[in-house]
Amino acid sequence: MAKVLITGGAGFIGSHLAEALLEDGNSVEIFDNLSTGHLSNLEAFRDRITFTEADLRDASAVSASVAGKDYVFHEAALASVPRSVKDPLASNDVNVNGTLNLLIAARDAGVRRVIYAASSSAYGNTEVSPKHEALPSNPLSPYAVTKLVGEQYCRAFYEVYGLETLSIRYFNVFGPRQDPDSPYSAVIPIFASHVLDGKSPTIHGDGEQTRDFTYVKNVVAGNMRAMAAENVRGETVNVACGGSYSVNYLFRSICDYYGSSMKAKYSDSRPGDVRDSCADISKARELLSYEPVASFEEGLKATLDWYRSLGS
Ligand code: UD1
Numbered sequence: 001m002a003k004v005l006i007t008g009g010a011g012f013i014g015s016h017l018a019e020a021l022l023e024d025g026n027s028v029e030i031f032d033n034l035s036t037g038h039l040s041n042l043e044a045f046r047d048r049i050t051f052t053e054a055d056l057r058d059a060s061a062v063s064a065s066v067a068g069k070d071y072v073f074h075e076a077a078l079a080s081v082p083r084s085v086k087d088p089l090a091s092n093d094v095n096v097n098g099t100l101n102l103l104i105a106a107r108d109a110g111v112r113r114v115i116y117a118a119s120s121s122a123y124g125n126t127e128v129s130p131k132h133e134a135l136p137s138n139p140l141s142p143y144a145v146t147k148l149v150g151e152q153y154c155r156a157f158y159e160v161y162g163l164e165t166l167s168i169r170y171f172n173v174f175g176p177r178q179d180p181d182s183p184y185s186a187v188i189p190i191f192a193s194h195v196l197d198g199k200s201p202t203i204h205g206d207g208e209q210t211r212d213f214t215y216v217k218n219v220v221a222g223n224m225r226a227m228a229a230e231n232v233r234g235e236t237v238n239v240a241c242g243g244s245y246s247v248n249y250l251f252r253s254i255c256d257y258y259g260s261s262m263k264a265k266y267s268d269s270r271p272g273d274v275r276d277s278c279a280d281i282s283k284a285r286e287l288l289s290y291e292p293v294a295s296f297e298e299g300l301k302a303t304l305d306w307y308r309s310l311g312s
Contacts (some may be wrong), residue, residue: 002026002112002227005069007056007102008076009049010037012178013117013170017073020220022048031056031065032076041177056098057276059105066105071227071303074102077147080184081121081272084143095146096135096153103157103165111163115226116154118167118236119147120212120277129244130212130280133169133236141272151236166232168222171240171279175216175299176306187247188213188300191254192307200262205269207248212240212278215299218292225288232287240279241292257304 004021008014009030014037021028022045029050042051054061056076067071077095078084083093084091090123099116106114124138124194137146154165172186194201222239226232251264284290294302 002070002149003029003068004071004073005031006073006075007031008037008074008117010034010039010041010051010285011075012041012175013173013219014073014075015041015177016175016220017075017223019045020224024224028178029065029069031062036079036179036182038179047124056094056101059101062101063105063108065224066102066109066111069109070112072102072106072111073117073123073223074099074114075117077117079143082270083139083184084141084146085271088142091142091146095143096149099150099153100146101164103153107157107161107163113164113166113227113232114154114157115223116150116165118151118169119144119170120169120238120240120279121274122148122151122169123274123277125275129276130242130278131238132280133238133283136202143206143272147245154233155236155305161279164233166226166229166234167236168219168226169236169238169279171212171214171221171238171277173214173216173219175303178303181308187250188254188303189307191251192304195254195258195260195262196311198262198306200265201251202267203247203251203264204273207251207264207266208246209273209275210244210246210278212243213245213250213296213300214240215294215303217298217299219292221293222284222288222290225290229288235287236285238281239284239290240281241296242279242281243296244276245296246280253300254304257301258308
């Protein structure tokens with residue numbers, strides 16, 4: 001049994017990770033300021049975790065929670081490209097300064113490994129597809145910059161202090177509990193909730209941009225592998241499915257599943273939007289023995305059932 005801390009554990013990905021870590025017999029503390037996470041995400045296992053409501057920017061609170069932990073899963077962040085375009089300072093403050101606080105605390109506490117939620121956005125637009133980790137980074141938005149800086153801090157902390165870190169680049173993660181109600185919600189919760197409510201969603205650009213939509217069970221599997229793997233020190237690795245689906249295809253699939261013949265509205269492309277994003281997952285296979293555990297189609301079905309169940 002290991003003692004683990006999950007920052008952002010009341011969020012969508014963090015809460016799924018918490019469940020899996022508990023199931024494996026680990027002792028889990030969740031650190032979350034509830035700015036975008038929700039206590040309702042913890043309902044099913046609230047009595048089996050320690051919950052600390054605190055902010056990553058509070059260095060002493062971070063140190064207190066990191067003390068005595070073997071592993072830290074750093075999921076807390078201000079997500080969303082458009083949010084970072086609107087308020088780059090806030091995204092930087094949480095995603096960069098917060099990550100630095102966490103790494104300093106982990107170094108000082110002698111934590112065995114920090115596993116960091118990095119982002120596919122770090123690649124930006126590349127001429128090569130699928131995207132592999134040796135490609136140069138080319139972040140297009142403030143959000144992408146902040147996630148890349150966190151990753152680079154993770155690598156530097158391994159190089160200069162010997163703190164074991166691993167950055168997992170997530171690719172458009174989706175699944176139950178992903179918030180549909182924020183102005184900065186991701187595309188799947190927005191489309192699902194709009195179609196269920198009979199309201200046309202807006203597609204930004206021509207809708208032919210593509211994403212490697214990754215069901216949350218896959219990133220949980222990647223994180224569990226990252227905890228157990230050897231020789232991951234300071235590395236960056238993609239965790240995704242290796243698929244490519246356009247936003248138009250996604251919208252049609254959601255409409256078909258819910259039996260809707262609705263048409264989407266179209267507007268200008270979003271500033272900072274990446275055109276195509278598809279992962280090469282061979283490094284994850286080699287380094288972590290990672291294999292996707294659920295396809296896009298299976299994940300989408302389970303997720304759309306979950307959104308429908310919210311209305312019942
Ligand atoms: C980016 C990252 C992703 C990260 C996320 C965090 C890339 C390739 N991906 O996701 O790994 O987890 O930030 O916030 O950088 N869209 C619409 N209509 C809507 C909403 C979105 O058409 O109402 C479009 C967007 O313009 C985009 C796509 O759907 O092309 C996906 O958008 P979104 O779900 O917000 O994620 P990304 O910004 O791609």
